[in-house]
Amino acid sequence: MNSNIALGFVIVGVVFDLLGCLGLIRLPDIYNRLQAATKSVTLGTCAILFGVALEFGIFSSGGIKALICILFVIITSPTAAHALSKGSHMSGFKLWEGSKVDKLEKDKKK
Amino acid sequence: MFTFFFVLMIIASFMCLYRVMVGPTPPDRMVAIDILGILVVGMCALYAAYTKKGFYLYIAISWAILSFVGTLALVKFLEGRGFDE
Numbered sequence: 001m002n003s004n005i006a007l008g009f010v011i012v013g014v015v016f017d018l019l020g021c022l023g024l025i026r027l028p029d030i031y032n033r034l035q036a037a038t039k040s041v042t043l044g045t046c047a048i049l050f051g052v053a054l055e056f057g058i059f060s061s062g063g064i065k066a067l068i069c070i071l072f073v074i075i076t077s078p079t080a081a082h083a084l085s086k087g088s089h090m091s092g093f094k095l096w097e098g099s100k101v102d103k104l105e106k107d108k109k110k
Numbered sequence: 111m112f113t114f115f116f117v118l119m120i121i122a123s124f125m126c127l128y129r130v131m132v133g134p135t136p137p138d139r140m141v142a143i144d145i146l147g148i149l150v151v152g153m154c155a156l157y158a159a160y161t162k163k164g165f166y167l168y169i170a171i172s173w174a175i176l177s178f179v180g181t182l183a184l185v186k187f188l189e190g191r192g193f194d195e
Binding site (some may be wrong): 025041073084 | 128185
């Protein structure tokens with residue numbers, strides 16, 4: 001029973017990873033790619049790690065290690081994405097021409 | 111079952127490598143490298159569950175931290191700043 005729940009989490013995680021990388025290929029510019037890839041790949045990897053923690057048993061040594069790894073991924077990955085998007089906007093990479101709202105550009109002009 | 115998971119993760123990794131090769135601007139390549147690091151964390155976790163050995167999760171933890179530090183260093187290079195600012 002517990003193993004089936006773990007298998008379900010792992011399947012959800014792998015599907016999210018695959019769809020995030022598909023978004024990395026298909027979308028038009030850097031900001032869209034970043035928004036598609038980072039969120040869904042972070043969620044997918046956290047789901048895989050939680051499934052692995054359930055498979056080892058949550059309070060065994062492997063489960064604790066997987067939970068610590070979830071903590072690191074969920075802290076570091078959005079921080080890296082934020083730094084990357086702000087850095088690429090600051091160094092002057094343009095948005096896609098279909099994008100409508102650019103509030104950081106307005107804030108820079110003030 | 112695990113073979114199927116590994117095949118799907120390797121397909122996702124090759125999508126990232128495609129973006130590293132043909133990405134028109136430098137930040138595209140940086141995003142792809144960042145995502146590839148997180149995918150490697152997931153693959154280490156899957157391999158730990160496949161072999162029932164817990165120490166592959168140590169590799170996953172250290173890979174998550176090192177991928178984060180590497181991405182921040184690339185962003186500082188992108189903004190044109192030095193490493194000690």
